[in-house]
Amino acid sequence: MVVNRICGMCQGGCQVNVTVEDGKITKVEPDKTSPKGRLCIRGALTPELLYSEDRLTYPLIRDGKRGEGKFRRASWEEAYEYAAELIKKTMGKYGARAMASYLGRGVLGMPVGRILSNNQKPCLMKRLGSPNDFNAASICNMASSMVTPVTTSGLNTRMMVQDIPNSDYIFSWGKNPTTDDGPQMLIKSIKAAKERGAKLVVIDPRKNGIGELADLWVPVIPGADGALALAMLKLIVDGERYDKEFVRDYTRGFEEFKTYLETLSMEQLSEWCGVSEEMITQLTEIFCSTEKISLVAYTGLEYQLSAIQNNRAIFTLWAITGKLDVEGGIYLNCRNVPTFSPKELPTENKPIGLDEFPLFYKFIGGGQFCRFPRAVLEDDPYPVRGLILVGGSPVLTFPDSKMWRKVYEKLECFIVSDRYPTEDSRYADVVFPACTVFETYKPVMGADGKIALIEPAIEPVGESRDDVLILAGIAKKLGVGDDYPGSVEDLKEWLCQMIPPYAGDFATGGKQSPRIYQKYKSGELRADGQPGFPTPSGKFEICSVLLEENGFTPYPEYKDIRSIPELNRPEFPFTMTTGARSMHRMGVFGANLPGVAKAEPYPYMDLNPEDAKELGIGDGDWAQVTTPFGTGTFKTRVCGMARHCIHIPHGGGSAYMPEAWRVGNVNELTSLDYNDPITGFVTMKSVPCRVEKAEITMESET
Numbered sequence: 001m002v003v004n005r006i007c008g009m010c011q012g013g014c015q016v017n018v019t020v021e022d023g024k025i026t027k028v029e030p031d032k033t034s035p036k037g038r039l040c041i042r043g044a045l046t047p048e049l050l051y052s053e054d055r056l057t058y059p060l061i062r063d064g065k066r067g068e069g070k071f072r073r074a075s076w077e078e079a080y081e082y083a084a085e086l087i088k089k090t091m092g093k094y095g096a097r098a099m100a101s102y103l104g105r106g107v108l109g110m111p112v113g114r115i116l117s118n119n120q121k122p123c124l125m126k127r128l129g130s131p132n133d134f135n136a137a138s139i140c141n142m143a144s145s146m147v148t149p150v151t152t153s154g155l156n157t158r159m160m161v162q163d164i165p166n167s168d169y170i171f172s173w174g175k176n177p178t179t180d181d182g183p184q185m186l187i188k189s190i191k192a193a194k195e196r197g198a199k200l201v202v203i204d205p206r207k208n209g210i211g212e213l214a215d216l217w218v219p220v221i222p223g224a225d226g227a228l229a230l231a232m233l234k235l236i237v238d239g240e241r242y243d244k245e246f247v248r249d250y251t252r253g254f255e256e257f258k259t260y261l262e263t264l265s266m267e268q269l270s271e272w273c274g275v276s277e278e279m280i281t282q283l284t285e286i287f288c289s290t291e292k293i294s295l296v297a298y299t300g301l302e303y304q305l306s307a308i309q310n311n312r313a314i315f316t317l318w319a320i321t322g323k324l325d326v327e328g329g330i331y332l333n334c335r336n337v338p339t340f341s342p343k344e345l346p347t348e349n350k351p352i353g354l355d356e357f358p359l360f361y362k363f364i365g366g367g368q369f370c371r372f373p374r375a376v377l378e379d380d381p382y383p384v385r386g387l388i389l390v391g392g393s394p395v396l397t398f399p400d401s402k403m404w405r406k407v408y409e410k411l412e413c414f415i416v417s418d419r420y421p422t423e424d425s426r427y428a429d430v431v432f433p434a435c436t437v438f439e440t441y442k443p444v445m446g447a448d449g450k451i452a453l454i455e456p457a458i459e460p461v462g463e464s465r466d467d468v469l470i471l472a473g474i475a476k477k478l479g480v481g482d483d484y485p486g487s488v489e490d491l492k493e494w495l496c497q498m499i500p501p502y503a504g505d506f507a508t509g510g511k512q513s514p515r516i517y518q519k520y521k522s523g524e525l526r527a528d529g530q531p532g533f534p535t536p537s538g539k540f541e542i543c544s545v546l547l548e549e550n551g552f553t554p555y556p557e558y559k560d561i562r563s564i565p566e567l568n569r570p571e572f573p574f575t576m577t578t579g580a581r582s583m584h585r586m587g588v589f590g591a592n593l594p595g596v597a598k599a600e601p602y603p604y605m606d607l608n609p610e611d612a613k614e615l616g617i618g619d620g621d622w623a624q625v626t627t628p629f630g631t632g633t634f635k636t637r638v639c640g641m642a643r644h645c646i647h648i649p650h651g652g653g654s655a656y657m658p659e660a661w662r663v664g665n666v667n668e669l670t671s672l673d674y675n676d677p678i679t680g681f682v683t684m685k686s687v688p689c690r691v692e693k694a695e696i697t698m699e700s701e702t
């Protein structure tokens, strides 16, 4: 039997034909009749992933020390009882706020957010009385997709279309669409644009991937994108090459920002970003040559010391040179947008991280999970001792893996729901086996933009269950889950109350209304019909009202990582960047599976050829990388990199991975303590380091 489904191995939403034989998936192929019919290596490996020996197929209760990874098989009833008892005990001893939950991206598009995420009504933690429900928003996407655009244009990036098909130039800034973990649609549109004559400018420390397609590659020092943007802005403002009418009528804070730019020298900015003044001039000439420039950027710019302000500088570049809401630039695909209303800060029962990052709370209505370790290890701001972890692996995806291991050792209640054992689950009290999207109901977006529910392709593997049912089982034992579903049938009904059954076409594009440009002039952008932007001032805010009111510098101010004395030491002359995505793995998911490990056998350290020569390190040699926070060993790949900069992929460090990935954990080399002050996002994109040749041999190489 062949059934048409959405692939369940990442959130890419590819449309696939799934062959099911004797109740098992034996093959997954792209649906070639659909525009969304695509398949990557993970999708093709679905049978291997689903029926892997590693797959969790029944509940486990810890039968050894935390971290030993020793468990015994348990019945569902026993596991639910035990988990509920631990939660009750922890809340009884330390209060309800001592429990926290974290929802990771490894849930692969499952509907569990409806029970665990803070902006959904039946949120489990809130029912227990704890404000500490976290998700990947603490480390991904919120800074670049929400905080930056809202504090400039009042919009979010979902409302912005990069008009690549009509661009003269595409600026890919801190993003590598050739290695994205999704279905790679962006790179296809960039290649199509290049074929019709558009030019590609890549601003990135790495040349690998998209940089190899670039007409101009600008190797910037990781984390210093803001310095480069300010240098371009300085040339543009000093040379009066900006759109004077736009600046006069539609911006706030231009003069204040201009005064700030006057305090900066081109020499200093060039030194910070590692791009010569000649190249900055060349780049600025290109940038000012046309309005038709689209911006391809994403989270690569948000893990920096002044991440929000760096991003705001880049948005300001586009705005004051007339590239907003024009053909070929950034099209504002929205109308009548209300001004963002910050969430009110609670005065009691505050989540972890709120006191330090209150503005982040005002955006997401929750705390900052990067401060969870302090709450457990130092009782700061209060003791936290319990964690429900669903589809996530903070020990490998957040900086400072060693600290997370200490955190897990100190927890008194640690419950994990996942599809595979993770490094984190080795420390858990109870591990529940969750199923994948192929085995349960999946919300999908139809062509009309509405969400609909698609049926499972197969029964869950082993005893695995939908994460919703797992959490509902625990909630029922705690007396707070009477209205949560108790069976697969209930689950379908429960989801259908929120999401109608799938009954249409999710593949085609849906209707698009005709474009209207420069809506800020006509009043169509703002909900009140007035000209301008939906910001508090009604203008494009170079100086943000929200930042000002919350005690931050209102204009895009740059802070260099090396302005921190303890990081700017002569023994760390290189800068390391990490956190980039892989098209073979999704976060930490996959590296332990043979087919995926074969495609990406090592966590490579990318090194510039001249640096490699000076250091006496050859392609394929093992190298030791040391930062102020730790040391690790990685296989060298000599390739296009900015001078004195290295790149290492994240995702290693689990006992369940092949040796090279097990020891090659870049997050032993990063820190949770240096953050963007507005969001609390960690600065893993720019870590001072040194590189040396390592004389080691892996078991797998003997």
Ligand code: SF4
Pocket: 007, 008, 009, 010, 011, 012, 013, 014, 038, 039, 040, 041, 042, 043, 044, 181, 182, 183, 184
């Ligand atoms: S990108 Fe790959 S894993 Fe993701 S949905 Fe598409 S085929 Fe599946």
